[in-house]
Amino acid sequence: xxxxxxxxxxxxxxxxxxxxxxxxxxxxxxxxxxxxxxxxxxxxxxxxxxxxxxxxxxxxxxxxxxxxxxxxxxxxxxxxxxxxxxxxxxxxxxxxxxxxxxxxxxxxxxxxxxxxxxxxxxxxxxxxxxxxxxxxxxxxxxxxxxxxxxxxxxxxxxxxxxxxxxxxxxxxxxxxxxxxxxxxxxxxxxxxxxxxxxxxxxxxxxxxxxxxxxxxxxxxxxxxxxxxxxxxxxxxxxxxxxxxxxxxxxxxxxxxxxxxxxxxxxxxxxxxxxxxxxxxxxxxxxxxxxxxxxxxxxxxxxxxxxxxxxxxxxxxxxxxxxxxxxxxxxxxxxxx
Amino acid sequence: xxxxxxxxxxxxxxxxxxxxxxxxxxxxxxxxxxxxxxxxxxxxxxxxxxxxxxxxxxxxxxxxxxxxxxxxxxxxxxxxxx
Numbered sequence: 282x283x284x285x286x287x288x289x290x291x292x293x294x295x296x297x298x299x300x301x302x303x304x305x306x307x308x309x310x311x312x313x314x315x316x317x318x319x320x321x322x323x324x325x326x327x328x329x330x331x332x333x334x335x336x337x338x339x340x341x342x343x344x345x346x347x348x349x350x351x352x353x354x355x356x357x358x359x360x361x362x363x364x365x366x367x368x369x370x371x372x373x374x375x376x377x378x379x380x381x382x383x384x385x386x387x388x389x390x391x392x393x394x395x396x397x398x399x400x401x402x403x404x405x406x407x408x409x410x411x412x413x414x415x416x417x418x419x420x421x422x423x424x425x426x427x428x429x430x431x432x433x434x435x436x437x438x439x440x441x442x443x444x445x446x447x448x449x450x451x452x453x454x455x456x457x458x459x460x461x462x463x464x465x466x467x468x469x470x471x472x473x474x475x476x477x478x479x480x481x482x483x484x485x486x487x488x489x490x491x492x493x494x495x496x497x498x499x500x501x502x503x504x505x506x507x508x509x510x511x512x513x514x515x516x517x518x519x520x521x522x523x524x525x526x527x528x529x530x531x532x533x534x535x536x537x538x539x540x541x542x543x544x545x546x547x548x549x550x551x552x553x554x555x556x557x558x559x560x561x562x563x564x565x566x567x568x569x570x571x572x573x574x575x576x577x578x579x580x581x582x583x584x585x586x587x588x589x590x591x592x593x594x595x596x597x598x599x600x601x602x603x604x605x606x607x608x609x610x611x612x613x614x615x616x617x
Numbered sequence: 618x619x620x621x622x623x624x625x626x627x628x629x630x631x632x633x634x635x636x637x638x639x640x641x642x643x644x645x646x647x648x649x650x651x652x653x654x655x656x657x658x659x660x661x662x663x664x665x666x667x668x669x670x671x672x673x674x675x676x677x678x679x680x681x682x683x684x685x686x687x688x689x690x691x692x693x694x695x696x697x698x699x
Contacts, residue, residue, distance in 0.1 A: 331657060508658050509678040516666055547659050 293424030298461055299468020300414070300617045301363070301428075304356025305584035306349045306456040307571065308338040317450050320443040328450045333546020337453030337572030339438040346378050346385050349456035350434045351392045353580070357430070360617060361460035365393040369426025371400040372417060374409025374433045374576040376503075376605070377440055378402065381490075389432065398430075406484070407542045407604025408474070409433055409576035410457065414600075415472035415610055417461035429461045433576030440486070442502035451545070452503070453572030457580025459617075467615075470529030473521050474610035483509050484605035503605075514548045514603055519555035521611050522601050529597075529613035536562050537596025538586055538616065542603055543568035543578035563591045575604065583616070592616055619698045622646075625672065625691045632667045633687075636660050646688035654687075674698055 313336045314325040328334055340349065350373060358365065371393075373386040386400035405412040410433035417429035437452035461469070484505040493501050522541075526533055539558055541549055546568055553564060565582035574581060579600050586592035594616055601611035620628070630644035637656060650656045656664070661684075665676050668690065674697040676684075684690045 331659065506678070508662050508681060511659050512662050512666060512678065515663075545659075551663060 296422060296424070297464040297467045298418040298421040299464035299466075299615050300459050301462045302357040302360030302460045302617050303580055303584045303587065304353040304358075304360065304458045305581045306352040306356075307581070308340040308344045308349070308454050310339050310341055312337050312339045314450065317443065321446045321449045323446065323450070331545075331547065332451060333549075333566070333569055334450060334572050335569050337570075338455055340436050340454040344436075344454070346375060346434050346436060346456075347388050347392055349454075350385070350389050350432045350458065353434070353456040353458035354389070354393055354430055354432055356584075357458040357460045361428070361462065363428050363460060363462070365395040366397055367428050368393070368395040368398040368430050370417070370420055370429040371395055371398045372403055372413045372429060372431045373400075374403040374405060374413045374431070375435055376404060376406050376409070376575060377436045379439070385434070393430075395430070399426075405576075405602075405608045405610070406606060407544065407573075407575045407578070408602035408606065408608040408610045410579045411472070411600055411602035411610035411612060412474065412608070414459065414461065414469060414612060414614065415474060417459075418469040418472075421461055421463055427463060430458060431461060431580075432456060432458045433578070433580050435575045435577050437503065437573070437575060440501060440503045442487075442504070445502065445504060447507050448502070448504060451573045453574045455571060455574045455577045455581050457577045457584060459580055459583075469615070470525065470613035472610055472612040473524040473528055474608075475521075476606045476608040478606065480509075480513070480607045482506075483513070483607055511545070511548060511551075513607060514544060515551040515555055518601060518603050518609060518611075519552050521603075521609055522552070522556055522599060525601065525611035525613055526599060531597065531613060533557070534559050535597055536599050536613070538563045538565070538592035538598040540565040540579055540582050540586065540592075540598050540600045542601060543571065543582055544573050544604070576602075587616060619695060620672070622691055622695060625694050626687070628671055629664075629668060629687065629690060629694070632664050632671060636663050636667070644687055646691060647686060649686050650684070650690075668694060672698055
């Protein structure tokens with residue numbers, strides 16, 4: 282007879298989670314459409330008609346992935362009322378950190394003084410932030426961490442081909458952050474997520490790094506099949522958004538804000554129509570002045586809606602990220 | 618049941634009208650979506666998805682680029698309706 286093994290400690294009693302604070306960093310340099318049209322033989326009107334984008338921010342040399350992330354994270358921590366030493370995990374969602382290793386998250390944790398935190402990156406492109414919120418929520422609920430920092434950050438200008446008519450005007454730079462912590466009531470609904478790797482080339486880095494090096498190219502670029510992505514984003518993602526609403530146990534009319542990934546204003550408008558979002562529910566439209574900042578777009582838009590009073594503190598927001606992979610994640614959250 | 622060319626054209630004209638506001642009479646078989654009707658690639662995709670629903674056909678992403686004129690779309694829909 283083997284002796285009885287000791288049972289493991291359950292850690293903490295299962296608990297709820299919520300977003301306690303958000304923050305954002307927008308690079309100083311505003312780049313209007315007039316600066317990008319020449320290289321793609323286009324016009325301000327053409328860009329606005331196809332994307333709703335009027336301007337974007339491009340990061341300067343000193344506005345690094347870490348610097349932008351740290352600024353956004355400090356604002357989120359201030360709103361949440363916590364200090365860096367309380368962070369149990371630091372998650373960074375990005376596809377534009379230039380090191381394959383180490384990840385950006387440990388460097389960010391060091392920059393912030395988050396000496397007690399585990400730190401790793403998430404590579405889920407434009408869906409990265411919502412993946413981060415899903416992981417952070419489960420880390421808190423399971424007792425692995427009390428407080429988790431989730432950052433979505435991109436310097437997409439480093440990965441943009443200024444002569445590609447499909448993407449040159451689309452991308453922008455910036456960072457958004459959220460603090461997820463324990464809650465007495467549910468503050469983050471179940472996540473509906475997935476991926477379709479059979480369509481890996483719908484949005485992709487055009488050349489693998491090996492080719493960039495062997496061909497002596499300066500940098501790679503992210504390219505996409507615009508029409509195909511539009512169809513997928515609207516007609517495949519609206520049902521995912523509805524599933525997240527259902528999973529949260531609410532109805533669409535209960536929402537106080539809809540915060541989709543800021544991919545393209547036309548996608549947002551068509552998604553609203555397909556989703557049958559009731560009129561009067563505020564919709565994030567940060568893309569007009571920020572463009573598509575991939576993983577950073579949802580937290581940046583959230584921060585803006587709260588700051589400008591478009592969405593109420595404590596309100597219910599549906600957020601959905603979707604992009605390269607093709608990866609997606611959606612959840613209903615209580616706004617901080 | 619497969620529809621006649623005229624029925625498909627009329628249905629397609631309604632879809633184009635709803636997406637773009639163009640008069641249904643302007644949607645003729647010889648008109649090119651981009652060149653003549655000034656329909657951009659994203660509106661074209663919306664028209665394609667609505668046409669799939671209305672006519673019960675599948676129009677793959679790769680096929681959309683071949684639908685240059687209204688006539689191309691009518692022909693494709695007619696040939697692929699079950």
